[in-house]
Amino acid sequence: MCEANVPSSCNHCLQCRPSEYIRLVQHLIEECLIFHMDRDECVRALENRASIQPAVTLAVWKELLKENPEFFSAYRSAVPGELVDN
Ligand SMILES: [Zn+2]
Numbered sequence: 001m002c003e004a005n006v007p008s009s010c011n012h013c014l015q016c017r018p019s020e021y022i023r024l025v026q027h028l029i030e031e032c033l034i035f036h037m038d039r040d041e042c043v044r045a046l047e048n049r050a051s052i053q054p055a056v057t058l059a060v061w062k063e064l065l066k067e068n069p070e071f072f073s074a075y076r077s078a079v080p081g082e083l084v085d086n
Contacts (some may be wrong), residue, residue, distance in 0.1 A: 014056060028045075033071075
């Protein structure tokens with residue numbers, strides 16, 4: 001279901017604007033990483049701040065791990081052993 005119920009005016013839901021929505025989630029995750037949150041804190045923060053479903057956050061998190069190993073390795077060296085636990 002569309003969160004806005006008016007798809008033409010919707011600019012933030014996974015159904016209507018998947019690529020924009022994923023970019024938003026990526027951006028929020030990157031902000032969390034800047035604040036050195038771990039994955040679970042990040043999932044909770046996105047849920048509270050932006051009503052992002054945990055499953056969506058986790059899926060995007062995994063994609064970021066695959067596509068941005070440099071970004072995560074910088075993060076990993078700051079917070080050793082916290083990140084990769086699938
Ligand atoms: Zn929508």
